[in-house]
Amino acid sequence: MKYDAIIVGGGIAGLTAAAYLAKAGYSTLLCEKESTCGGLVNSFEREGFVFDGGIRAIENSGIVFPMLKQLGLDVPFVKNKISIGIGDRVIWVNSDESIKGYQVLLTEQFPNSKAEIAEIITQIRAIMRHMDVQYGIDNPVFLDMKEDRKYLVKVILPWMLKYALTIHKITALNEPVVDFLKHYTQNQALLDIITQHFFRETPAFFALSYLKLYLDYYYPLGGTGKLVEKLVTFIEDHHGTISTNTQISAVDPEKRQVIDTAGVTYGYRRLIWAADQKSLYRFIDPEPITDDRVKNAVIRRRENLADKAGNDSVFTLYLALDLDVSYFSSKASEHFFYTPSSVGQSMAGPVPINEDRKTIEKWLEEFFALTTYEISCPVMRDSTLAPPGKTGLIVSVLFDYGLTKHIQQMGWYDDFKSFCELCIFNTLDSSVYPGIKDAIRYRFSSTPLSLARITGNSDGAITGWAFTNDSMPAENRLPRILNSIRTPIPGIVQAGQWTFSPSGFPISILTGKLASDRVIKELKNLN
Numbered sequence: 353m354k355y356d357a358i359i360v361g362g363g364i365a366g367l368t369a370a371a372y373l374a375k376a377g378y379s380t381l382l383c384e385k386e387s388t389c390g391g392l393v394n395s396f397e398r399e400g401f402v403f404d405g406g407i408r409a410i411e412n413s414g415i416v417f418p419m420l421k422q423l424g425l426d427v428p429f430v431k432n433k434i435s436i437g438i439g440d441r442v443i444w445v446n447s448d449e450s451i452k453g454y455q456v457l458l459t460e461q462f463p464n465s466k467a468e469i470a471e472i473i474t475q476i477r478a479i480m481r482h483m484d485v486q487y488g489i490d491n492p493v494f495l496d497m498k499e500d501r502k503y504l505v506k507v508i509l510p511w512m513l514k515y516a517l518t519i520h521k522i523t524a525l526n527e528p529v530v531d532f533l534k535h536y537t538q539n540q541a542l543l544d545i546i547t548q549h550f551f552r553e554t555p556a557f558f559a560l561s562y563l564k565l566y567l568d569y570y571y572p573l574g575g576t577g578k579l580v581e582k583l584v585t586f587i588e589d590h591h592g593t594i595s596t597n598t599q600i601s602a603v604d605p606e607k608r609q610v611i612d613t614a615g616v617t618y619g620y621r622r623l624i625w626a627a628d629q630k631s632l633y634r635f636i637d638p639e640p641i642t643d644d645r646v647k648n649a650v651i652r653r654r655e656n657l658a659d660k661a662g663n664d665s666v667f668t669l670y671l672a673l674d675l676d677v678s679y680f681s682s683k684a685s686e687h688f689f690y691t692p693s694s695v696g697q698s699m700a701g702p703v704p705i706n707e708d709r710k711t712i713e714k715w716l717e718e719f720f721a722l723t724t725y726e727i728s729c730p731v732m733r734d735s736t737l738a739p740p741g742k743t744g745l746i747v748s749v750l751f752d753y754g755l756t757k758h759i760q761q762m763g764w765y766d767d768f769k770s771f772c773e774l775c776i777f778n779t780l781d782s783s784v785y786p787g788i789k790d791a792i793r794y795r796f797s798s799t800p801l802s803l804a805r806i807t808g809n810s811d812g813a814i815t816g817w818a819f820t821n822d823s824m825p826a827e828n829r830l831p832r833i834l835n836s837i838r839t840p841i842p843g844i845v846q847a848g849q850w851t852f853s854p855s856g857f858p859i860s861i862l863t864g865k866l867a868s869d870r871v872i873k874e875l876k877n878l879n
């Protein structure tokens with residue numbers, strides 16, 4: 353059978369694309385290699401505790417709610433409150449004015465850098481104003497222009513003017529955030545504390561906009577995976593086919609077929625690749641391609657991507673605790689960025705790639721004492737997500753894929769996981785959560801290798817390409833985001849976190865929608 357559209361990858365990008373194609377009435381097949389869809393958006397249950405295995409909460413960005421509204425999906429959300437802590441001080445991010453609290457928090461830690469902090473805060477305020485414009489409206493891509501004419505005239509047209517005046521200011525702030533901040537301070541510990549929970553070399557406008565974005569975070573009742581469940585049901589209700597446990601391992605653009613690891617062939621009129629991008633070019637044999645321009649473009653792209661790295665990954669510790677949620681809500685909010693010490697992560701030294709076990713263990717101890725933790729507490733948002741009187745915590749840190757791989761090759765991967773778990777709960781026990789060590793019912797962890805295995809993403813990357821690459825192999829200019837879905841191969845478009853930079857959850861949805869729009873247009877022209 354030949355499908356109008358095949359989508360490879362059942363993460364949020366592939367699900368979005370499949371939902372719109374199925375809604376438009378095209379025969380649609382979504383191939384997902386795992387037994388469930390969702391990729392980096394998923395929730396799972398263990399002994400009554402629900403944990404989110406990927407993204408901890410969802411930023412709307414003028415994209416998520418408009419997409420759900422357009423599809424007619426009712427997903428109940430609660431506001432996801434963010435707090436930031438250093439040592440024994442914690443602030444809640446409740447409004448634009450929380451920036452003042454952040455300034456106080458930093459100044460308390462670094463009194464000698466008071467004037468520098470004030471200048472940095474001025475810069476952050478300016479970026480927050482730019483972001484007000486960028487995300488200030490519902491993204492027009494998710495509007496039905498014929499029905500929303502009033503919105504078009506009253507909101508979108510005036511917004512476009514403001515946007516045109518702002519976008520160059522945003523793109524001018526493309527410099528890595530640490531370099532940008534060095535214009536204002538040379539205090540390495542201060543630089544670390546502001547930046548160490550961002551990916552290496554994150555562009556300044558992206559990193560420093562987070563105090564704004566934090567106000568736009570929501571949590572689906574029941575867990576982040578509820579969003580995935582709703583999309584899956586929607587696709588199936590609209591006669592789309594979702595084939596799980598179906599790993600595509602070859603793409604034949606000449607015959608317009610994909611082939612799975614069991615040797616089953618599926619024909620397509622249009623293909624949307626919504627999975628790891630390196631693998632697309634690995635799975636195409638360029639030899640049989642008759643058009644030399646296409647053949648050469650595929651070869652060039654494969655070569656170009658070969659040495660490009662994925663962005664940082666995460667080490668995550670899942671804790672089921674015999675402690676009531678009130679213990680945690682008295683200390684911080686449900687989504688908490690916590691740095692136990694203001695010494696700064698640089699003091700641990702560079703990632704000890706290729707070093708021996710003793711050196712690595714020493715580095716790990718220092719790293720876990722100094723780094724910034726993203727701590728998520730599902731039951732604080734939804735009381736059904738843990739047994740009464742108990743709490744599940746998800747604690748993660750950005751972590752290097754290469755180091756984890758090196759450790760695995762040396763043969764102490766399981767010990768490494770236990771070692772990291774120990775470092776993490778010892779650090780939290782001796783700082784913000786005294787007593788948790790003795791309240792652990794059970795614990796387990798995942799590493800960058802787990803994420804790479806489960807999602808197929810290069811380097812276990814959680815948001816696409818690394819900013820450290822010598823050149824960015826994806827579109828990175830927002831006004832040109834339409835370019836991001838293009839491939840050099842006729843009949844194939846792409847979507848998801850590898851197609852645009854900086855990326856993440858909203859961009860995956862946006863590119864999924866843009867890819868489906870393109871395919872729907874092309875299929876209409878074919879008919």
Ligand SMILES: Cc1cc2nc3c(=O)[nH]c(=O)nc-3n(C[C@H](O)[C@H](O)[C@H](O)COP(=O)(O)OP(=O)(O)OC[C@H]3O[C@@H](n4cnc5c(N)ncnc54)[C@H](O)[C@@H]3O)c2cc1C
Nearest residue numbers: 361363364365385391392407599600627808848849856857
């Ligand atoms: C801990 C964590 C925190 C995060 N926080 C944020 C945040 O605060 N803000 C934000 O914007 N983003 C965040 N993200 C990132 C965000 O979740 C991802 O960028 C986004 O979900 C990626 O979606 P995707 O569909 O592009 O890719 P993925 O979720 O990676 O989906 C790809 C899918 O393709 C499948 N697949 C791969 N290869 C094949 C194949 N050959 N055949 C069939 N199927 C295949 C995979 O199994 C997977 O289901 C976070 C992620 C994590 C893990």
